[in-house]
Amino acid sequence: MSGGAVASLPEGLLDGGVWFRVEEAATASAVRRTAERLAAELVLPERRVNDLSILAAEMAGNLVKHADQGVLLLRVVRTPEQAGVELIAVDHGPGMADLVHSIGDGHSTVGTLGIGLGAIVRQSSWCDLHSVPGKGTVLAAQVWPGEPPLPARAAGITRPLTGEPVSGDAFAVREAEGRRQVLMSDGLGHGGLAAAASHEAVRAFTDAPAAPPATVLEHLHRRMSHTRGAAVAVAELDPDAGLVRYAGLGNISGTVVSPGGTRRGMISLPGITGHQRRQIRQYDYPITPEDVVVMHSDGVVDRWNLADYPGLLLGSPLVIAATLLRDAGTRRDDAGVVVARL
Structure with missing residues (x-):
């Protein structure tokens, strides 16, 4: 797993993806910068690059603020027609009992503005989330350059x-x-x-x-x-x-x-x-x-x-x-x- 600053695209990112251990703000920033470089490599439209930047910052930032043993996988996803970027955040943290309430803007457990999960839903082309109190949370999101494909079976x-x-x-x-x-x-x-x-x-x-x-x-x-x-x-x-x-x-x-x-x-x-x-x-x-x-x-x-x-x-x-x-x-x-x- 990677941590700290990223000067260039990590080896293997365009193939199987790269895992980050996200425990501090510096690594969260590295996730965002790496996502932006990957988006540039895939020639995503500027609007989608901005969406991906917000998405990466929010997902990694949530791991820093809320998670225990938080990790994030950044990788390319492809269909025959287009390529996009996928982020999967995984933690052993406290979890959420009411996902609908937690996703709503204004909800926070650490005194912040509480806009993270709402922003993730809005900025992503597709996302899914599962959380169990005491076990942790898994959050997956994708950003596609155009119309997203049907959810994968x-x-x-x-x-x-x-x-x-x-x-x-x-x-x-x-x-x-x-x-x-x-x-x-x-x-x-x-x-x-x-x-x-x-x-x-x-x-x-x-x-x-x-x-x-x-x-x-x-x-x-x-x-x-x-x-x-x-x-x-x-x-x-x-x-x-x-x-x-x-x-x-x-x-x-x-x-x-x-x-x-x-x-x-x-x-x-x-x-x-x-x-x-x-x-x-x-x-x-x-x-x-x-x-x-x-x-x-x-x-x-x-x-x-x-x-x-x-x-x-x-x-x-x-x-x-x-x-x-x-x-x-x-x-x-x-x-x-x-x-x-x-």
């Missing part, structure tokens, strides 16, 4: 091992003949070689044929033979069939979560994508529009329970993923979570 987040500049975990989402396919990859080890393996997994996934997950995973296995290898899983959400199809090699955890927090695990087989496999098999699981699919690397402890977070299952996949990363992610390994719904 699948999204993920990764964080590197403490002390490493890049994460060996990666995720990707694509549409394959009307079915949403989701990838989670955990490169062996950590650091640059692990990141290179997962980046290759993402590239191979992106250009794989529009085929079922087992066939896509076979394609990845062939393409990744020159890398260190990775644990990889591919899920396909098919709304017409009411199924999620799943194929995995290695220690990727896949789960279907239903309202109330009921969990159904999905099977990944032993192996290393790119190097070792006995077989690749696909398994089908029923899914409803109220369910979510959660996939994560072994850098996330598998003892989480969405029932501990009232209302979270109704939130955006991004905020669900960031909440799980905050509370179940370990600092001793790269960690990644991707969440999808029909």
Whole structure:
């Protein structure tokens, strides 16, 4: 994670994003300046650059004023038509019991003007928020140059091992003949070689044929033979069939979560994508529009329970993923979570 002044765009910002530990005003200023430089790199219109500057200042400033162990992820988001900027603020702070009241202008818990959350809602193209008293808050916001895309039905987040500049975990989402396919990859080890393996997994996934997950995973296995290898899983959400199809090699955890927090695990087989496999098999699981699919690397402890977070299952996949990363992610390994719904 970064802190302090920023002289230029940090390495990796245009790819996986950069985490900031936001504990003092100097780091909050660095977040704002980095966001402005990123906006210039993406050639955002001046009006949207100004919106992003306010957004970054308010989100980072809120972490300084209110948060405990506050961190912020700044990264690029893309569609085939345009690129925007996304900020995700995560903390273990006191949380908020009444989000509607807290977002309203004039509400403050530290004697300030209380315009922060209201400004964030106004300046962002899209935002989502979840907070639980005593657990903390996750706030995600995006700024797009033009009309924002529809809210994502699948999204993920990764964080590197403490002390490493890049994460060996990666995720990707694509549409394959009307079915949403989701990838989670955990490169062996950590650091640059692990990141290179997962980046290759993402590239191979992106250009794989529009085929079922087992066939896509076979394609990845062939393409990744020159890398260190990775644990990889591919899920396909098919709304017409009411199924999620799943194929995995290695220690990727896949789960279907239903309202109330009921969990159904999905099977990944032993192996290393790119190097070792006995077989690749696909398994089908029923899914409803109220369910979510959660996939994560072994850098996330598998003892989480969405029932501990009232209302979270109704939130955006991004905020669900960031909440799980905050509370179940370990600092001793790269960690990644991707969440999808029909």
